[in-house]
Amino acid sequence: MIQDFKPRLEQREPNSLRRHRHKLVVLAAAIAGAALFINLAADPNDTTAAVSTAAPAAGSAIDVTTLAIPAADTVALDRLSPAGSPPGPSAADATAAADAATDEEPSADAATEADPADIAAQPTDDPAPAAEPPESLRWVSHKVRSGESLARIFKDQGLTPQLLYKITHSSDEAAGLARIIPGQTLKFAFDPDCELVTLDHVLSAIHTLRIEATDDGFAAQDLRKDLEVRTAEAHGTINDSLFVDGQAAGLSDGQIMELAGIFGWDIDFALELRKGDSFSLVYEEQYLDGKKYRDGPILAAEFINRGTSFRAIRFEDEAGNVSYYDTDGSSKRRAFIRTPVKFARVSSRFTNKRWHPVLKKWRSHKGVDYAAPTGTPIKATGSGRVISRGWKGGYGKAVIIQHGGKYTTLYGHMSRFNAKVKNGSRVKQGQVIGYVGQTGLASGPHLHYEFRINGVHRNPLTVKLPKSDPLPKAQLAAFRASSAPLLAKLDALSPTTVVARADTGN
Numbered sequence: 001m002i003q004d005f006k007p008r009l010e011q012r013e014p015n016s017l018r019r020h021r022h023k024l025v026v027l028a029a030a031i032a033g034a035a036l037f038i039n040l041a042a043d044p045n046d047t048t049a050a051v052s053t054a055a056p057a058a059g060s061a062i063d064v065t066t067l068a069i070p071a072a073d074t075v076a077l078d079r080l081s082p083a084g085s086p087p088g089p090s091a092a093d094a095t096a097a098a099d100a101a102t103d104e105e106p107s108a109d110a111a112t113e114a115d116p117a118d119i120a121a122q123p124t125d126d127p128a129p130a131a132e133p134p135e136s137l138r139w140v141s142h143k144v145r146s147g148e149s150l151a152r153i154f155k156d157q158g159l160t161p162q163l164l165y166k167i168t169h170s171s172d173e174a175a176g177l178a179r180i181i182p183g184q185t186l187k188f189a190f191d192p193d194c195e196l197v198t199l200d201h202v203l204s205a206i207h208t209l210r211i212e213a214t215d216d217g218f219a220a221q222d223l224r225k226d227l228e229v230r231t232a233e234a235h236g237t238i239n240d241s242l243f244v245d246g247q248a249a250g251l252s253d254g255q256i257m258e259l260a261g262i263f264g265w266d267i268d269f270a271l272e273l274r275k276g277d278s279f280s281l282v283y284e285e286q287y288l289d290g291k292k293y294r295d296g297p298i299l300a301a302e303f304i305n306r307g308t309s310f311r312a313i314r315f316e317d318e319a320g321n322v323s324y325y326d327t328d329g330s331s332k333r334r335a336f337i338r339t340p341v342k343f344a345r346v347s348s349r350f351t352n353k354r355w356h357p358v359l360k361k362w363r364s365h366k367g368v369d370y371a372a373p374t375g376t377p378i379k380a381t382g383s384g385r386v387i388s389r390g391w392k393g394g395y396g397k398a399v400i401i402q403h404g405g406k407y408t409t410l411y412g413h414m415s416r417f418n419a420k421v422k423n424g425s426r427v428k429q430g431q432v433i434g435y436v437g438q439t440g441l442a443s444g445p446h447l448h449y450e451f452r453i454n455g456v457h458r459n460p461l462t463v464k465l466p467k468s469d470p471l472p473k474a475q476l477a478a479f480r481a482s483s484a485p486l487l488a489k490l491d492a493l494s495p496t497t498v499v500a501r502a503d504t505g506n
Helices: 002-012 019-042 047-054 071-080 091-103 116-121 150-156 161-168 172-178 242-248 253-262 473-493 496-504
Strands: 138-143 185-190 196-202 207-214 217-224 228-237 278-288 291-305 308-316 322-325 345-348 351-355 362-365 368-371 377-379 384-391 397-403 407-417 432-436 446-453 456-458
Touching: 150 161, 161 172, 161 217, 172 196, 172 207, 172 217, 228 242, 228 473, 242 253, 253 278, 253 291, 278 473, 291 473, 308 473, 384 407, 397 432
Parallel strands: none
Antiparallel strands: 138 185, 185 196, 196 207, 207 217, 228 278, 278 291, 291 308, 308 322, 345 368, 351 362, 368 446, 377 432, 384 397, 397 407, 407 432, 407 446, 446 456
């Protein structure tokens, strides 16, 4: 049995092994013989079990690190030998035999180097080395709190001021990192050595500024998510106010303000709104991951005020300018807006005879008074140049703006001016020029507003306002093509369609 086993062991070892490998092979054979002897002593007839215990499986490697036998075990081997049986080889004998074998010169066959092709062809049970997994990053998220500075946040994350300086000065985009505001989120990614690899400045759910470490320093990348755009519609009737009834129709406060701004050149929402007026609009909704993220712009709208229909279509021209137009292509934006104060109450109208509450006598009132709380912003009704800013008799603190060659507007009884608006300043339509007060001859906080054409006072509530330039003829075809489906949706929403059909007998 040992003779059968030994060739198998030799077959496992390449001929190119050096002398110390011969020693281990001999030692392995000796131990295998000892194990065989022990099994035979336990059951002389069960030779199969002895062979299967001692012999390794074909093609398997022998772990030489397990071949050393403690000295105490040699005694155990001697004690296991049954009486009358020839003693088996001891571990000491096996060690001596191994030493003798290694002292001999290896034979010519043993010294012969094996063919590299034969070595490569030999089977192996060792698996191929697995690819090392990529280094994992440790992410830390921090929500900016009120009063926090970027330097404090970096310090809390164990990052140095020098690193913060390098990042914020690496590019113009990265410099914006210093303008963090409460509620935003900063995400830090650290490698296993605790070095900063990536910094994400989450500006919103769809916008993130990513700063990544590179061999040359840091690189900034603007990441934005695409939004799904859907079209929605709404319709409402005025029973209480534009805000109340707009909300009842499902509009947000922002959409209501946008609707009022679109028709602000046609309708004075503080004075001319009537119960029974109605509005219809087609607008965009923007979705992120299947959930509504925000409202998009109003695409088309109609407002019926006291029986008169006003319509507006959103259109982007060839230059990328976006504005609202009437159905014939005329711009909804006029040279003037009707009211300089949003949603204020008219406390006194334009008239040739009015009892003055301070002077206590009858006199003409050449403008319109808008009652509003002190500090309410006052906006320029048209673009122009400031020709007067300061105290002006009974008007108190007042501003006069020249619009082109023949139009002027006056704003009186202000509590204070916009510090950026001075004599000679150019102002734009809708720009805040001051704030409501009661300076001069005023019995309460309000704005006195006058509109003059060639120096003649006109009623600001009824004067016909000049229109802006219409679309160029070259763009009218594109405007009509884009507006046709939107107008069809308005027709389906608007009650005027039903009235028109009723008038024609359909």
